[in-house]
Amino acid sequence: MAAPPATLAEPIAHPSLRHQQISRVPYLPGLDGLRALAVLAVMVYHANHSWLSGGFLGVEVFFVISGYL
Structure with a gap:
């Protein structure tokens, strides 16, 4: 008694296509x-330059853009 051939539920994509x-x-x-x-x-x-008082916002900007990418 032979078993039926196995079939895949979903086709496997080539690794480069995944x-x-x-x-x-x-x-x-x-x-x-x-x-x-x-x-x-x-x-x-x-570096404590007073002409850029909002530099701490750079951290939030960096993480928001990185999260998008």
């Missing part, structure tokens, strides 16, 4: 530039 299906946001170099500006704002804030 990565393409997961990434939904295209690479935007401008967002990397904004993250760099946020890092610079934090660095200047920690």
Whole structure:
């Protein structure tokens, strides 16, 4: 008595195709530039320059943009 051939519930995608299906946001170099500006704002804030009093906001900006990416 022979068993019927096994079948897959879902077809298995090629590994290179799986990565393409997961990434939904295209690479935007401008967002990397904004993250760099946020890092610079934090660095200047920690250097105690009085002309950039809101540099601590760079941390929040960095994390929000990183979460989007």
